[in-house]
Amino acid sequence: MANAADIGLIMLISIPVLLAIGVPISISMGLGSVLAMATIFTVDKMAITAAQRAFAGINSFSLLAIPFFVLAGIIMTNGGIARRLINFAKAIIGFIPGALVQTNIVANMLFGAISGSGVAAAAAIGGAMGPQEKAEGYAPEFAAAANIASAPAGMLIPPSNTFIIYSLASGGASVAALFVAGYIPGILWGLACIIPALIYARRKGYRSERLSGFGANLKVTIEAFPALLLIVIIVGGIISGIFTPTEASCIAVVYVTILSFVYRTITVQMIPGFLLETAKTTGMIIFMIGVSAIMGWIMAYARIPNIIAESLLGITDSPVLIMIMMNIIMLILGCVMDPTPAILIFAPIFLPIATSLGFDIVHFGVIMVFNFCIGTITPPVGPILFVGCRIANLRIEDVVRSLLPYFMILVVMLLAVTFIPDLSLALPRAFGLVR
Known part of the structure; x- marks a missing residue:
């Protein structure tokens, strides 16, 4: 039977090797974990x-909130809500x-906040804004970069599937507290x-574009109000304890479905x-969570979290330097991993x-x-970067400089x-969600 260090080494070597030969990350995590587990158990x-x-x-x-929020985002993307949010923005x-x-930037914040998906925001808002921006003479790389850079804001502004994943990986952080904490950073x-x-825009002389008159502004506000109301219903209901985040996700599906039928933008x-x-x-998400749980068990058995913690604390005892080092590590990891597996593994x-x-x-x-x-808009695997470039019909290398x-x-x-905790904790404290 292999010792704990050898088991951890087997997993840490096998997963990068599998990734290098083109095996999907979820399969690589599962196979690497099983290979490590095979050194301590019989097959059965x-x-x-x-x-x-x-x-x-x-x-x-x-x-259970994840599939419902995903469905709500898909219905929104196809339900005509993006156009109303663009006009409101x-x-x-x-x-x-x-x-x-x-x-485009403000609409991404609004759409992402309602759908919980940065990719959906980049696709829906970027797809709608792109032709207008091109017709007005905006540099394609500049417009695409703004669309890509702003899309992840919706992953921080609730509801957010990413915070639900973190709640699971952290072993019990309150989803409601995380949702509220994401508002100011988002x-x-x-x-x-x-x-x-x-x-x-000022350097290039791009103009402003006001809507003509109070009446026009009032009209687009009224049209966007039902979509914006969803944020109030979901977050307000969770904070007040009327329903749980899972129940809120179901309400979101029912609400956006009814709204899209009212708008006559989707059919049965x-x-x-x-x-x-x-x-x-x-x-894909649930499978990733399952194999991450296997991998987490192996990591705990091999004492990998303890080894990493001891290594960081052995370098310095300064909380500031340790947090900077962890941020640097997470930024690098974000360049090569999607947020879901990265959070599940490293939280x-x-x-x-x-x-x-x-x-x-x-x-x-x-x-x-x-x-x-930040990793979602960073090469080589940033999903929002790829979607934004595809929507704009541009090469990644053309957009990265503008990013x-x-x-x-x-x-x-x-x-x-x-380093300013109140940016995250002021609102949860105000609502009594954290101490």
């Missing part, structure tokens, strides 16, 4: 233990230079994206397609270190999600979120 015990760990990992009531921010791009993300877009015949797309997306490793330094579990969740949101100012200001925002 290994199969039973792996199945038990996987089942335990997905046996959580809160995870234009009414809010159309007075500043580069109005169409600024509208808004700061969007505001941060407005700054480089404004500077570029389209619903089976929405359900199939939801099943595919949810299946159990980094969270004990953060809490030992005095960081609140909810605050650290916001830090972790903020880090991995650099956004990367820099978002890293500054990350440091602010890390």
Whole structure:
């Protein structure tokens, strides 16, 4: 029987090798974990233990919220809600230079906040805004970069599947507290994206684009109000204790379905397609959670979290330097991993270190999600980067240069979120969700 160090080494070597030869990350995690487990168990015990760990990992009531929020986002993407949010965003921010791009940024925040998906926001809002921006003479790379950079804001502003995943990985962080904690950082993300877009727009002479008159602004506000009301219903209901996050996800599906039928943008015949797309997306997420649970058991057995914690604490005892190092590690990991597996794998490793330094579990969740949101717009595997480039019909290398100012200001925002706890905790404390 192999010792704990050898077991951890087998897993840590096999997973990168499998990834290098093109095996999908979820399969690589599962195979690497099973290979490590095979060194300590017979085949039958290994199969039973792996199945038990996987089942335990997905046996959580809160995870039922994921398929419903995914379905709500898919219905929204096809339900005409994006256009109404774009018009509302234009009414809010159309007075500043580069109005169409600024509208794109605000609309991404609104759509992402309602759908909980940065990818959906980049596709729906970017797809609708792109032709308008091209017709107005906006540089394609500039417009695409603004769309891509602002889309992850919705992963921080609730409802957010990413926070639900973190709640599971952390072993019990309150989903309601995480949802409320994401508001200020998510808004700061969007505001941060407005700054480089404004500077570029002024330099290039892009004009503002006001809606003509109070009546026009009132009209688009009324049209967007039902969609915006969903945020109030979902978050307000969770905070007040009227329903749980899982129940809120069901309400979101019913609400956006009724709204889309009222708008006459979807038909009954389209619903089976929405359900199939939801099943595919949810299946990938749940499978990832299951294999991550197996991997987490192996890591605990091999004492990998303890070894990493001891290594970091052995370098320095400064909480500031340790948090900066963890942020750097998470930023690098975010470049090569999707947020879901990254959170599932590394939350159990980094969270004990953060809490030992005095960081609140909810605050650290916001830090972790903020880090991995940056990863979604970063090559080589950033999903929002790929979707945004595909929507704009541009090569990634053409857009990355325009993204650099956004990367820099978002890293500054990350440091602010890390070292100013009240940005994350003020609202949860005000609602009595954290101490």
